[in-house]
Amino acid sequence: LGTSVVTVVATDADDPTYGNSARLVYSILQGLPHFYVDPKTGVVRTALPDMDRETQDRYQLIIQAKDMMGQMGGLSGTTMVTVTLTDVNDNPPRFPRRSYQFTVPELVSVWSVVARVKAVDLDLGPNAEVVYRMVDGDGLGTFQIQTDPNTQEGLITLLKDLNFELKASYTLKIEASNRHVDTRFLLVGPFSDVTMVRLEVADQDEPPVFSTSVSQVLVSEGVPVGTRVASVSAHDPDGANSPIRYLIDQNSDIGRFFDIDGSSGTITTSRYLDRETRVLHNITVIGSEIRDPSQVSSAVVLISVTDVNDNPPRFASEYWTSVCEHVQPGQVIETLSAVDPDDPEDGHHFLFFLNQETALNSSFTLRDNRDNTASVLTSWSSFLRRDRPVHLLPVVIADSGSPSLSSTNTLTITVCDCDLHGNHHLCSEEDPWRGGVGSPAVILITVLTFLGVSLLAAVLRSRRRVPQMMEEEQDIQENIVCYDDEGGGEEDTRAFDMVALRHSNQMNLTSGTAEPESVTQKTRLLQAFISERLQEADLDPSAPFIDTLQTYALEGSSSAAQSLSSLCSLDSSESEQNFAFLKAWGPRFQKLTELYGHRVGGGVAS
Structure with missing residues (x-):
């Protein structure tokens, strides 16, 4: 109450020293009862203590200033004052409903x-x-x-x-x-x-709930088919408590190693397991409600296959061992190692030895190094390559499993001719990977020889298929090209064999049938035609610059398709060559067509 809001000031142009003409008095014309104004100072103050912004947040006041000390006859002026109330946190939050x-x-x-x-x-x-x-x-x-x-x-x-x-x-x-x-x-x-x-x-219909979403079991790779390896359980959480049917997602059990009982959820093996092929099987079991098959859920079963000693050890690699002829006894010529796909808990422990017969009669001895390796040593002072170029040493390797498994691996030892430093100069032929005759060069020579023989046979077959021609005929064949009338252009050219036309009489005589006189006459006419055309092309300045005889195809008179050649378009400006010099030979060419049309069945005659 009484808080100052604003001070208004009015001015009067009259002389303040002359009477009361400039003595002003302030009053409020609009704004009561919320505000009042001090009549002498013009200070506007609040008149009520409980002004509520939530009820009214804006007021418009009209303040009057009157001279002559407010007496009758005095002059006045007014101003408008807008007062806005600002908010304070005087209201708590309220819920509309209880x-x-x-x-x-x-x-x-x-x-x-x-x-x-x-x-x-x-x-x-x-x-x-x-x-x-x-x-x-x-x-x-x-x-x-x-x-x-x-x-x-x-x-x-x-x-x-x-x-x-x-x-x-x-x-x-x-x-x-x-x-x-x-x-x-x-x-x-x-x-x-x-x-x-x-x-x-x-309430909503819920899918089955498994007792555990992920389970892990161990199973030996030696168990028989049908062995129980795991079991899953699920229930319907709804009040209906529908029975659950189980099945294995086949995408997770590639190879179909396991089966599951649809009612009990018992998982059994359907095939023999092999740890060396697959150590972990990650299968997904799907459970669905029998009353509502759309309600399904799944669980994961991890089946780890444990090892059984079911693989014998063998050489770690394919050894190619050699020995010099004049080797000293007791010299190590090879160090052997072994591998075993099994995985025993305490690691591999291999035993290397020779059987009794081999140990008595062999030229070599075997020393087990007790570190899963063995050394092959010579027991003779010299070897003769010409007497026995290759020695075969059967080596027995046994593992430490229970029961222990073993295998016999044959080591091939090739006798070589060496220099004083032990470098091999010549080894036995039986060794395909050593120097000398058995080196890779021999294999390359053999392959090249085979390819050469094959190429020669192909050439001979080709020669048998091509008829014998005279030298002049070969020259004609190389220099005569035929232009494809449909395509045109040099890319459509191909070699044209004239033998079939020039020696038709000779081929018929070979087969024992004489050609008629009309055919011989036609052949001579064609030869004369070709000679004249060749001479004309040599003398014609508009002919192609290369020394060739060009032939043009024309359909025979008995062809149902009529002519497909370019002779009918000699005047075309789009032709790549000028064929005007053929016009003089048109009648003779037509004559040839009529003569040979019956021999090609109405096809192309050249």
Whole structure:
């Protein structure tokens, strides 16, 4: 009450020293009873202590200034003053309702918003910001509430999965309070409000639930087919408690190593297991409700195959060993090692030895180094390559498994001619990878020889197919080219064999049938035609610069397709060559066509 709002000042142009003409008095014409003005100073002050912005936040005042000290006859002027009330946090948030009820689906995912509540605050801006919290109820730990900064709503969020069969409803007591509190108004009353929220869980048909989502078992690779290796169990969480049917996802059991009992969930082997082929089987078991097959879920079963000693050891690689003829006895010529696909727990321990007959008669001895390797030593002072170029040494390798397995591996030892430093100069022919005759060069020579023989045979076959021609005929064949009438251009040329036309009489005589005289006459006519054309081309300056005889195809008179050649378009400006010199030979060419048309069945005659 009495707080100064604004000071208004009026001016008067009259002389202030002359009478009361410039003595002003202020008064309020509009704005009562909320404001008043001091008549002498013009200070506008509040007249009521309880001004409420939420009821009215703006006032328009009219202030008057009158000279002659406000007496009658004085002159006056007015001004308008707009007063706006600013907000203070004098209103607590209030819930519109004392209780709320919501329905929540049973299978709603965690962290989903399941309900929204809002407390209304009449203040503005930061004074209207609300904080929500759960102060009581059996839903503590299952739900949480937080404020939406944009809408100032309380968002109730799910913290863990719901189960209608275990609990069908939850009750929450929610409190809303101001984030920023003005302590001047705490005595007015509590600046918070509470409401009750009831959440009803809606039952939904749920898929089967496995007792464990991932299980791991061990099984020996030596178990017989049909051995039980694992078992899975699932149940229907709904009140109907539907029976469950089990099956193995075939995409996870490539090779079909396992079967499962559809009713009990017992997993058995359907094939022999091999750890060396596959150590871990990662299979997926699918469970579905019998009453509603659409309700399915799955579990993973990891089956680790343990080792059984079912593989004998063998040489770690293919050894190619050689020995010099004049070697000293007791010299190490090779160090052997072994591999075994089995995987014993304490590691491999191999034993190398020679059988009794080999140890008595062999030219070599074997020394087990006790580190999974063995050394081959010579027991003679010299070897003769010409007497025995290759020695075969059977080496027995046994493992330490239970029972122990062994295998006999043959080591091939080639006798070589060496210099004083032990360098091999010549080895036995039986060794395909050593120097001398058995070197890779020999293999290359053999391959090249085979290719040469094949090429020669192909050439001979080709010569047998080509008829014998005289030298002049070969020259003609090389220099005569035929242009494809349909395509045109040099890319469509191909060699033309004239033998079939020039020696038709000779071929018929060979077969024992004499040619008629008409055919011989036609052959001579064609020869004369070719000679004249060749001479004309040599003398014609417009002919091609290369010394060739060009032939042109024309359909025979008996062809149903008539002519397909380019002779009918000699005047075309698009032709790449000038064929005008053929016009003089048109009648003779037509004559040839008529003569030979019957021999090619109405086809192309040249």
